[in-house]
Structure formats: structure tokens, C-alpha cells
Amino acid sequence: MSAVASPIRVSGLEKSYKDLHLLRGIDFDVAGGSIFALLGSNGAGKTTVVKILSTLLSADAGTASVSGFDVAAQPAQVRGSISLTGQFAAVDEVLSGRENLVLIARLRHLSDPGGIADDLLRRFSLTDAGGRKVSTYSGGMRRRLDIAMSLIGHPPVIFLDEPTTGLDPEARIEVWQAVKELAVQGTTILLTTQYLEEAEHLADRIAVLHQGHIIANGTLAELKQLLPPAQVEYVEKQPTLEDVFLAIIGVDTATDTPSGPTRKDSR
Known part of the structure; x- marks a missing residue:
């Protein structure tokens, strides 16, 4: 599939739960190979946006596409082009770090799962800990392993839903570095966060979601001009x-x- 200039496109997206109007017609595009931060307080609807884009939830109105595929009409193709990392690391604590990676590679029916695992352990500075059970990992190590697992199969688009929630400052920096390296390598990243310094440190563009609307969208310099x-x-x-x-x-x-x-x- 050829590269898409804007791998994520959202237009007029709406979502309500009875009388609660979470999304009231939001619009944004994400450029390829960039980090786009969706910034908002708890309950602003950030996770709802991610769930719609990853085909886990249907929108009430509006359109959205990921990697050129319509999320409503082509959900299988969307799921094949993305990876999603939620607020809590989805790792098996009984297995070692390497075994977690090998398991995902096998589930994706990829050749040489061991080689894939070893390469990702190197990329995320987890080689020395690869043979240890994940139950012995720190929070930052678990989150880095979780992100590494999301890269298996080389998805062009990754959704990171509040990836540093609950992490200490040192672990947060480890995750930030891993995210920046992904973007350098050409991965398109949509990051949701409620932490201002995280958006400032990582994002190429920042959209502020408030009361169901995108009330600002731009680079950090452009937002400061407001x-x-x-x-x-x-x-x-x-x-x-x-x-x-x-x-x-x-x-x-x-x-x-x-x-x-x-x-x-x-x-």
C-alpha cells in the first residue's frame, strides 16, 4: 500500500451516551510520520476518539479514516494497519519479556519470531531483562515492552492512549524517548494525554479537546500565538x-x- 499523506483523518465526528454529548463534531488530520497529541482533561473524550479510530466503537455521525481506510466501512483493513496501546500495559507477567514478544509474533504468523523479539529488545534497551519474568519489571520497562509488542508486524499507525499514566518521572522519560524514536523511524502516532508537559515535549501538533470540541489545533508555537x-x-x-x-x-x-x-x- 502506498504512503498516505494524512494517515489519520477525522471529520465531524460525534458520539453521545444518552444525554452525555462527548464528541460534538470534531475535525483533525495527522500527517504521516508525526506525533499528534490529543490533549484534554479526564472525561474529555480522548479515549472515545481512539476507540472509534481503532474500530472498537461506532461514531454517531461524521467520518474517519486510518491509513486510507474508512473506519466504519473497512474495519478489518483499519485493524490490520494499526496498533493500540492502552493506559495499562497489556503484558503477560508470567512470561519473560522475550516470550511476550515471541508470542505476539507467532500470533501474527510472522517468520522468525525469535529474531523479531531480539531486535525489539535491543531497540527498547530491554536485552538484559529479556529473559526475566515481566513481573520483575519496573513500570517503565513494562510500558516499553508494551510499546515494543505493538510494533510487531510494522503497523504504520500507532495509538497511544495516555501511555505514561501512573509512571514515575524516570519511567515517563524512558517512554518519551521510545515514542520519539518511533516517529523518527516514520511511524505515525496519535497520543492522548492530560499532561501538558508531555504534549509539549513530544508532539509535532497539539489539539485541545474540551467539552466535545477541538478548541485549538496547531504546533506549540502556533498555540502560544493565541x-x-x-x-x-x-x-x-x-x-x-x-x-x-x-x-x-x-x-x-x-x-x-x-x-x-x-x-x-x-x-
């Missing part, structure tokens, strides 16, 4: 608790975390 000009006051930056925590455990915040503002400037 604010009125503010008086600039230069102040000394004080470290946050996260800065202190990461410094104590030896993580280089200058390269691995989003830098905090050094001035009060809304632009």
Missing part, C-alpha cells in the same frame, strides 16, 4: 521538585526533560 502579548519579566528560575528528583537520581534534565521557562512570557 495568547495576548504579555509584559516580560526576567526572573531567576527555581528548580521544580521534578528537577530535583531527576538530578538526584542522575538524569540529565538538560537533554532528557522539557526545560522550564526562564521568564514569565506567554509568547
